[in-house]
Each structure stands twice: as structure tokens, then as C-alpha cells.
Amino acid sequence: MTTVALPAPTAGARPLADTMIMVRRSLLRAVRYPGLTAFLVLGPLVALLLFVYVFGGAFGAGVAPGVAPGAEARSAYLEYIAPTLLILTIVGGAQSVAISAAMDASSGIMARFKTMAISSGSVLSGQVVGFVLQALAAAVLVLAAALAIGYRPGADPLDWLALLGLFLLLGIALNWLCVGMGLNAKSVETASNTPMLLMLLPFLGSGFVPVETMPAGVRWFAEYQPFTPIIETARSLLAGAALETTTTALAFGWCVVIGVAGYVWSRVLYRRERN
Incomplete structure (x- = not known):
């Protein structure tokens, strides 16, 4: 268990100072439990290499009509899938916070x-x-790997700033939701499995193939679930393309809804456990 010196009891709590101490404790835990940290980076990296070099030659021809299977198709699929893997890196960070919250609750700390x-x-x-913060650092490493194998985003500085804002909002939203999952779990093992549902949603959206290629029922779900507009917004920002107003509004709107719901749920569970 990671130990961090906490402030001595005082008459009034200091929310900002106390939060920074807990942030430091969270970052130190990344050193104490390197498996959680490695999961954030290795999972998306393996997926990047697998989907680009194994499936990319075929899938690329599907996402970029007119491109022949092979090296050109792999390049097209790398451009298509890189934003998805960055999103999955943020989701992986949320899964880790569910495990951390469950560990704290079960250990008595x-x-x-x-x-x-x-x-x-x-x-x-x-x-x-x-x-x-850990998820954003992991996303930078995944992006660096994508650049190393040929990914060339067309984003300008404003696009990168907007993308950072989207990732921050998404990370905060998913982390609050997964804190609730961790506190609600009966064990650490359950807490590690429940957020896996979030990892599946990009596969059931536009993360890996266009929704237009899906059967009617699956396509309907893919179009209206949260991750499709989030991925499409990230994809447009990285490509330097014009944003579609409705899609962008849905992306940020879903992040706000998920974040508020997760925050309220987590606080209710925390207070319930406190009493």
C-alpha cells in the first residue's frame, strides 16, 4: 500500500491542498503498482501493431474506397484507427482508477x-x-508510436488544443464513472472487470470500421452510443478537418452527462460507505 504524508488535523479542510496530496499519492501508486501503468500503454500499442500490420491491409480498403489492399491500405487504416486507440488509452486509465478505488475501499485506507x-x-x-494525468501521458506515448510507424496528423495548434480539451473532459468523465464502479464493486476483481464494458463500446461504434458497413440494428446502436461522436470528433481534429456541429456537440455533451452522473454516483457511494 502506498503511503503519503497527510496533513495534520486542522480546524478547516483545505480542498485544493488536500486534493494535490491525493494526486501525488495516485501518481506514486503508479510506481508501486507498475502493472496498472503498463496496462495503459501496452494494450493500445499491441492493438496499434495488430490492427495496422495484420488487419490494416484489408480493413484500409474498406475505410478508404478506391485504395487497393496492401501498404497503401495500411497507411489509410492507420490514419483511421489512431484516434480510436488514443480514446481507448483514456478508457484504460479509467479502468485503472476503478481498481484503485476498490483497493482503497477493501483495504480500509x-x-x-x-x-x-x-x-x-x-x-x-x-x-x-x-x-x-497518467492516461494523458500514456496517450502521448501511443501517439508517438503511431507517428513512428507513419501516422501524419494534419491538426494545427488550435486543433491540438481542442483535442486536449476533449481528452481531458473525457478522462474526467470516465474516471468519475469508474470510481463509482470501483466503490460499488464487491471485490477488486469485480472492479477490474466491470469497466471492460466501456472498452467494448468503441468496437460497437465507428472506432474500427465505418458504421455504414454494419447491419441496421447494430448500425442504429453504433450511431447513437456515446463513443461514436467522441471518436469522430477526435478523428476530425487530428485530421485538421472541419468539425461537424451536431457530432461535436454530442461528443462534448456525452462527456458532460457521463461526468456528472459518475460524480453524483461516486459521491453517493462514498457517503453511504462513510455512514
């Missing part, structure tokens, strides 16, 4: 925090912020 004169919100917020 969360109950100990509740007896201290620290801001109650900092206990959960610190984990959320800490794992968002």
Missing part, C-alpha cells in the same frame, strides 16, 4: 481517510486527477 481532517472530496478527486 478509505475509511481511515474519512476519520482525518481533510476535505472529503479530495479523496476521490485526487484519484480522478491522478489517473487522468
Whole structure:
């Protein structure tokens, strides 16, 4: 268990200072449990190599009509799939925070925090912020790997800034949702499995193939589930293309809805456990 010096009890809690201490604790846990950290990077990297070099020659011809199977198709599919893998990296960070929250709840350290004169919100917020930072760092590594094998985004500085904002909002939203999953889980093992549902959604959206190629029922679900507009917005930003207003609004709107729901759920579970 990672230990971090906590502030001595005081008459009034210091939310910002307490949250930063919990963020530091979350980052130190990444060193203490390197398996969680490795999962963030290795999963998307393996997927990148697998889908580009094994499936890309065939799939690329499907996402870029008129492109013949082979090297040109692999390049087209790399451009198509890179934004998806960056999104999956953010989702992987959220899965890690579910495990971390479950570990704290089951080990009793969360109950100990509740007896201290620290801001109650900092206990959960610190984990959320800490794992968002880890996920963003992992996304940079995945992007670097994609660049190394030939990915060439057309984003300008404003596009990169907007993409960072989208990833931050998505990371915060998914982390709050997964904190709730972790606190609601009966065991750490359950907490590690429940967020896997989030990992499946990009596969059932436009993450790996265009939704137009899907059967009617699956296509309907793919078009209206949260990750399709999020992936399409990220894809447009990285390509430097004009954003589609409705798709972009849905992407940011879904992030807000998921984040608010996850925050409320997590706080309710935290208070319930406290009493």
C-alpha cells in the first residue's frame, strides 16, 4: 500500500491542498503498482501493431474506397484507427482508477481517510486527477508510436488544443464513472472487470470500421452510443478537418452527462460507505 504524508488535523479542510496530496499519492501508486501503468500503454500499442500490420491491409480498403489492399491500405487504416486507440488509452486509465478505488475501499485506507481532517472530496478527486494525468501521458506515448510507424496528423495548434480539451473532459468523465464502479464493486476483481464494458463500446461504434458497413440494428446502436461522436470528433481534429456541429456537440455533451452522473454516483457511494 502506498503511503503519503497527510496533513495534520486542522480546524478547516483545505480542498485544493488536500486534493494535490491525493494526486501525488495516485501518481506514486503508479510506481508501486507498475502493472496498472503498463496496462495503459501496452494494450493500445499491441492493438496499434495488430490492427495496422495484420488487419490494416484489408480493413484500409474498406475505410478508404478506391485504395487497393496492401501498404497503401495500411497507411489509410492507420490514419483511421489512431484516434480510436488514443480514446481507448483514456478508457484504460479509467479502468485503472476503478481498481484503485476498490483497493482503497477493501483495504480500509478509505475509511481511515474519512476519520482525518481533510476535505472529503479530495479523496476521490485526487484519484480522478491522478489517473487522468497518467492516461494523458500514456496517450502521448501511443501517439508517438503511431507517428513512428507513419501516422501524419494534419491538426494545427488550435486543433491540438481542442483535442486536449476533449481528452481531458473525457478522462474526467470516465474516471468519475469508474470510481463509482470501483466503490460499488464487491471485490477488486469485480472492479477490474466491470469497466471492460466501456472498452467494448468503441468496437460497437465507428472506432474500427465505418458504421455504414454494419447491419441496421447494430448500425442504429453504433450511431447513437456515446463513443461514436467522441471518436469522430477526435478523428476530425487530428485530421485538421472541419468539425461537424451536431457530432461535436454530442461528443462534448456525452462527456458532460457521463461526468456528472459518475460524480453524483461516486459521491453517493462514498457517503453511504462513510455512514
